[in-house]
Amino acid sequence: RKEVEQDPGPFxxxxxxxxxxxxxxxxxxxxxxxxYRQDCRKEPKLLMSxxxxxxxxxxxxxxxxxxxxxxxxxxxxxxxxxxxTYLCVVNAGNNRKLIWGLGTSLAVNP
Amino acid sequence: xxGVMQNPRHLVRRRGQEARLRCSPMKGxxxxxxxxxxxxxxxxxxxxxxxxxxxxxxxxPKERFSAEFPKEGPSILRIQQVVRGDSAAYFCASSPRQxxxxxxxxxxxxxxxxxxxx
Numbered sequence: 319r320k321e322v323e324q325d326p327g328p329f330x331x332x333x334x335x336x337x338x339x340x341x342x343x344x345x346x347x348x349x350x351x352x353x354y355r356q357d358c359r360k361e362p363k364l365l366m367s368x369x370x371x372x373x374x375x376x377x378x379x380x381x382x383x384x385x386x387x388x389x390x391x392x393x394x395x396x397x398x399x400x401x402x403t404y405l406c407v408v409n410a411g412n413n414r415k416l417i418w419g420l421g422t423s424l425a426v427n428p
Numbered sequence: 429x430x431g432v433m434q435n436p437r438h439l440v441r442r443r444g445q446e447a448r449l450r451c452s453p454m455k456g457x458x459x460x461x462x463x464x465x466x467x468x469x470x471x472x473x474x475x476x477x478x479x480x481x482x483x484x485x486x487x488x489p490k491e492r493f494s495a496e497f498p499k500e501g502p503s504i505l506r507i508q509q510v511v512r513g514d515s516a517a518y519f520c521a522s523s524p525r526q527x528x529x530x531x532x533x534x535x536x537x538x539x540x541x542x543x544x545x546x
Contacts, residue, residue, distance in 0.1 A: 361537035420470035
């Protein structure tokens with residue numbers, strides 16, 4: 319089993335749609351969780367951290383389910399500019415090494 | 429406040445040559461990470477360095493690859509005797525001095541160096 323797994327997609331949605339991605343992780347000792355966004359041939363950029371209680375940033379909502387070992391990202395009212403690959407990132411333990419998922423590709427269509 | 433600076437942005441090397449990739453972290457950041465992203469694959473951790481120290485090199489191939497972060501100057505990822513399979517995007521990231529787990533993951537990435545081996 320991979321340490322961090324994501325559905326690669328692609329997810330094709332119309333503008334204004336709500337879309338959700340899940341990411342599962344294998345190490346129950348994982349401490350920190352993040353969603354990054356990567357545009358084609360660009361560097362990854364931090365989208366948001368994921369907190370135990372769940373957190374929201376505008377149209378984006380992130381949630382953590384420790385019991386089932388997954389995190390999710392919900393995007394409401396999708397914009398064309400949301401088209402990108404969304405990377406799930408997990409820090410497992412105290413060694414500061416981040417484990418990256420392969421990403422979920424999202425295409426928002428007009 | 430300049431971000432993480434990587435150069436060159438694009439590098440072409442013939443098989444057997446050496447490739448040197450440079451990374452200057454954000455001002456005030458003392459932790460540097462190198463990642464490799466192969467075509468159609470996710471980012472793979474290579475090495476984590478602080479100034480003059482390699483903290484974790486568990487992702488580095490055993491041969492031909494080395495990294496350093498000297499007291500002065502940028503971090504260098506060096507690939508000797510490059511092969512076609514080394515063609516990839518190499519990203520450097522830096523993070524602040526803070527040690528708390530909550531700061532982990534808030535790394536800032538450079539724009540990457542795309543290495544092509546011909």
